[in-house]
Amino acid sequence: MNPDENDAVDAFERLGLTSYEAKVFIALHRLGSGTARDVARIADVPRSQVYSVAESLADRGLLEIQQSSPMRYRPVSVEEAQTTLEERFDRERERAFAYVESVNDASTGEEEREDIWTVRGRSRVTDRVIDLCSAADDRIVFGTRLSGLLTDSIERTLEERATAGLSVTVVSRSEAVRGRFRALEEVAVEEPPAYREADQRSGRICLVDDDSILLSVVDDDDSETAIWSAGSLFATVLIQLIEASQEVRR
Structure with missing residues (x-):
């Protein structure tokens, strides 16, 4: 991968994707659509792993699977993927901070510590x-x-x-x-x-x-x-x- 692609993979990982998921998603956008063999040829992902990674990306709403032989994969548009990841990020953020707020509320009334x-x-x-x-x-x-x-x-x-x-x-x-x-x-x-x-x-x-x-x-x-x-x-x-x-x- 070139430096720019490395940066993109790192960014996708920070958004919650695994390294393989990011590489497969980028490869499919480069291809437009393709089989597991096609993806493995241009991405640093073993062909045997492409199938499960593609299933995971489909579950995330980031690609579509054509039930053919062999199966073909097509990524959703950049705009749709961006919206999907933003909504996921917002949900996870709300879930995380809701829990932190509940923990904070539960501590109210307890004996205060001497904080330094x-x-x-x-x-x-x-x-x-x-x-x-x-x-x-x-x-x-x-x-x-x-x-x-x-x-x-x-x-x-x-x-x-x-x-x-x-x-x-x-x-x-x-x-x-x-x-x-x-x-x-x-x-x-x-x-x-x-x-x-x-x-x-x-x-x-x-x-x-x-x-x-x-x-x-x-x-x-x-x-x-x-x-x-x-x-x-x-x-x-x-x-x-x-x-x-x-x-x-x-």
Whole structure:
């Protein structure tokens, strides 16, 4: 098979066909119609397997079988096949997510776990910071030593939450970070204690209300990894420890 056909077979497999089914379906479209011998001659499928594969494709509504000797096979049109596979995909998707929703509903009312999550990649960490800040009810503390980790989207979210009446504090040793909020009276800007000057690994910190937190580190390859927890006792205790430590060092 050429690279394009390999890609097509891979795509059909992702749509639910087997490799043999995809190869037979493509071969029949190349032929227009044909016998098992015809298909095996141009497709990488043993002739002995073509019969059962063709039956399976017929069951899926993707080809027609002519009851002759030898039997001949003809694929449905591309448009009809596309509609058939789309409808199958939609049915399977609905079935899968209906089950997941039922499992989710069944868990409602059970004792909550203390969930601590890990997220990797700067864009995903940024999305999580925005999600946490957007869910805040009372206050937000955001800090970073790197100006590149204060994205425009985070800046807008902090400004919007501050304008909405929440207590928003930005903490950074970077003047580039602090300077972006100088003109906004609703946002408090602070510089961290001097003992943090040697810190070269921290990425971002986000404290939300008294029970949600995100902490990230920047790895040697400049990638970012964060842990976060929302609405949990773990987050509450960690926030208390961080704030108590800050008070002791002042």
